[in-house]
Amino acid sequence: MTLSQLSLEARQVDPSLPLLEVDQLVMHYKIKAGSVSAVDNVTFTLHQGEAIGLVGESGCGKTSVALSLLRLLPQNAQHISGEIRLNGENLLWLSAEEMRQRRWKDIAMVFQGAMNSWNPVYRVGDQIREALDTHYRGVMTYAEQRAHMEKLFAAVGLPADMLDRYPHEFSGGMRQRAVIAMALSCGPQLIIADEPTTALDVIVQDQILKELKRIQADLGMSIVYISHDIAVIAEVTDSLGVMYAGNLVEYGPTADVFARPRHPYAYLLLRSTPSITGPRRKLAPLQGEPPDLLNPPTGCRFHPRCPFATERCAVENPPLEDIGGGHKVACWHWDQVPELEGLQR
Amino acid sequence: MLKFFIGRLVQMVILFVVFLSIVWLLLQLMPGDISDTLIGNPDIPMSVRLELKARLGLDQPLLQQYITYITNFFFRFDMGVSFSRFPKDVSAVLLEALPRTLVLFLSSTLFAFWLGFKTGKLIAWRRGGRSEQFLIVSGVFLQTVFYPWFAIVMLWLFGFVFGWFPIGRFITAELWLGAPFEANDIFGRLIWTVVIASVAYGIARIVIGRVAKDLVTRERLAMLLGLLVVAAVVGYWAVNPAAKFAWDIVHHTILPVITLGLVAFGAIMLLTRASMLETLGEDYILTARAKGLPDNVIRDRHAARNAMLPVATSLVLALSFVIGGGIVTETIFSWPGMGLLFLQAINVSDIPLAVGALAITGVLALVGHLVADVLYAVLDPRIRIA
Numbered sequence A: 001m002t003l004s005q006l007s008l009e010a011r012q013v014d015p016s017l018p019l020l021e022v023d024q025l026v027m028h029y030k031i032k033a034g035s036v037s038a039v040d041n042v043t044f045t046l047h048q049g050e051a052i053g054l055v056g057e058s059g060c061g062k063t064s065v066a067l068s069l070l071r072l073l074p075q076n077a078q079h080i081s082g083e084i085r086l087n088g089e090n091l092l093w094l095s096a097e098e099m100r101q102r103r104w105k106d107i108a109m110v111f112q113g114a115m116n117s118w119n120p121v122y123r124v125g126d127q128i129r130e131a132l133d134t135h136y137r138g139v140m141t142y143a144e145q146r147a148h149m150e151k152l153f154a155a156v157g158l159p160a161d162m163l164d165r166y167p168h169e170f171s172g173g174m175r176q177r178a179v180i181a182m183a184l185s186c187g188p189q190l191i192i193a194d195e196p197t198t199a200l201d202v203i204v205q206d207q208i209l210k211e212l213k214r215i216q217a218d219l220g221m222s223i224v225y226i227s228h229d230i231a232v233i234a235e236v237t238d239s240l241g242v243m244y245a246g247n248l249v250e251y252g253p254t255a256d257v258f259a260r261p262r263h264p265y266a267y268l269l270l271r272s273t274p275s276i277t278g279p280r281r282k283l284a285p286l287q288g289e290p291p292d293l294l295n296p297p298t299g300c301r302f303h304p305r306c307p308f309a310t311e312r313c314a315v316e317n318p319p320l321e322d323i324g325g326g327h328k329v330a331c332w333h334w335d336q337v338p339e340l341e342g343l344q345r
Numbered sequence B: 001m002l003k004f005f006i007g008r009l010v011q012m013v014i015l016f017v018v019f020l021s022i023v024w025l026l027l028q029l030m031p032g033d034i035s036d037t038l039i040g041n042p043d044i045p046m047s048v049r050l051e052l053k054a055r056l057g058l059d060q061p062l063l064q065q066y067i068t069y070i071t072n073f074f075f076r077f078d079m080g081v082s083f084s085r086f087p088k089d090v091s092a093v094l095l096e097a098l099p100r101t102l103v104l105f106l107s108s109t110l111f112a113f114w115l116g117f118k119t120g121k122l123i124a125w126r127r128g129g130r131s132e133q134f135l136i137v138s139g140v141f142l143q144t145v146f147y148p149w150f151a152i153v154m155l156w157l158f159g160f161v162f163g164w165f166p167i168g169r170f171i172t173a174e175l176w177l178g179a180p181f182e183a184n185d186i187f188g189r190l191i192w193t194v195v196i197a198s199v200a201y202g203i204a205r206i207v208i209g210r211v212a213k214d215l216v217t218r219e220r221l222a223m224l225l226g227l228l229v230v231a232a233v234v235g236y237w238a239v240n241p242a243a244k245f246a247w248d249i250v251h252h253t254i255l256p257v258i259t260l261g262l263v264a265f266g267a268i269m270l271l272t273r274a275s276m277l278e279t280l281g282e283d284y285i286l287t288a289r290a291k292g293l294p295d296n297v298i299r300d301r302h303a304a305r306n307a308m309l310p311v312a313t314s315l316v317l318a319l320s321f322v323i324g325g326g327i328v329t330e331t332i333f334s335w336p337g338m339g340l341l342f343l344q345a346i347n348v349s350d351i352p353l354a355v356g357a358l359a360i361t362g363v364l365a366l367v368g369h370l371v372a373d374v375l376y377a378v379l380d381p382r383i384r385i386a
């Protein structure tokens, strides 16, 4: 990492090189009643400069995956198996101190509810500077840090003098922009954005996502977007992963997944998303409740709610298999899932 | 800020007048007056008693006495003459005792807050473990203990059994016999050096805040500065010819300060721990960890700094405890401060002295509240007044 990259210039990217590889990740939360199987066998690869999205309903383990990547899981979390490699280096093998040095410098994160990501008692500029002080101690002078932060603020559309303000003086949208500026501050290769815009109104949400998309493309960064809103995420990602109850059930190029979802859950999820542009569709909401992850269903975790389920589904867990063109599905009956009608992109 | 200040000041003055009136009235309503105490002797004829009453103005109607007292208090800054220490002025008697009480209150409050905050912070950070259990139990014990009993036990244990500290009083009389110094002078000088050192430290902190822009340098410089100031004060007194006498006073001060401080310490430690645990669950702590900040920075700069806010509010609560506990402490350690003075005054119906002592205490409490408010505004930018 050099200073020039820090100063917001495009990074050379080779889209064929993997940046982040998550390999059969399994993690549990230990609670009194037993262990919550929050992430089960999740596998995906993120290439340099790529933006991927993870979608799924609340509680399906999106945040748990994100926190695993930074090794920031709460105390009661247990990593069971699997690997997380960044540029080929297994993050799970690093010592706590080595991992600490990777955070923010290599992987930054915009948190769910980032509105509260700011410490109320310090100026926003000081909180960004703190990250620079930690990872680039002695590299930049005070004035250089200031200039860098002003550039960051300009990039997210905030006036430079806001750096001297306290978080409570920012509106929600501004706070979110400032959080993105802070995430960019150390020039990370990867940003994880966990529901970065959930608390904002639709217009601001749209602006911020577009800006993030532009910055990501400009700087050659990679992004993992996390959301429960599949329509929002489809616009800004190259690949899309659909999670259900701790499993990654479908993964592939966003356009493919969006146009031809092959997993019954993804299919029903997309069918229940109202389309503004296309003709009116009958909304078919998902039946039933998401499973209790303390006692997940045997076999395929979706089978109790699945209209295509057979006996096999209750016994054998389908692997995530490539059905052509990098489109992967974990379902025994993916070929029976009908086409989405009337959905236009 | 100025407007806020003036508003508060006016509020405080009004509050004080009301307080003083109530105190005055309540003490007047106590049965008997100084003439009963001084001349309980039946041999003294009634005429002499009446004469005395008249001279002290005690024969006048209550309202007249009240008006006289209040006008003298606010317009001549005169609190009258002490009956029991006639003809000394109440203000002179109080002025002598005030510094001792202030030192006792301030040192024990600072000690309690400093230690309570440190330990509370650490046990919240490293949850679980024996030391946490032990400290919580001790904290609850200190918070609920019957204070006079606790003070006596402390005196007995450290003054008598271990003999580490002198048993009560302010100075060792034998040492000071023929000493070339006045105890009050040395005490005053001790206070002044500490005050000057604190002010110097405060100013230097502000300068550092202006000059050193980044947090790390600021923190390091502040720490260095603190050490320097402490070294300067200790050094100054170590080479002073009055060192021996100064030490005698300090030696007498330590045990009452610790005893009074310990009780407040328990409450503050528990409060800090609870507040810290809450802060540690905040989103910005997760952000701080994601930023790759080292653990001690997350703990001190982010968690503890915010956990401090409710603790600062409790300064007001601590104040009321310290004032009540202060009287008990002064009595048990025969510490010649205002609390002891007040008790003696009540015993002999020396109303002017008693009212005076309470008036000063009231002023202290009001100032304490103001300090707590200002402190809170300084600590929390969200309520800082533009």
Ligand SMILES: Nc1ncnc2c1ncn2[C@@H]1O[C@H](COP(=O)(O)OP(=O)(O)OP(=O)(O)O)[C@@H](O)[C@H]1O
Residues within 6 Å of the ligand: A029, A030, A031, A036, A038, A056, A057, A058, A059, A060, A061, A062, A063, A064, A065, A074, A076, A112, A228, A293
């Ligand atoms: N600290 C924890 N202890 C025990 N269980 C937890 C803990 N954190 C999360 N879980 C459980 O793990 C599962 C996954 O949670 P996670 O927060 O990853 O979901 P999510 O997909 O991010 O949901 P949302 O969209 O609501 O943010 C949930 O069932 C949740 O109840």
Ligand SMILES: [Mg+2]
Residues within 6 Å of the ligand: A062, A063, A064, A112, A194
């Ligand atoms: Mg989440």
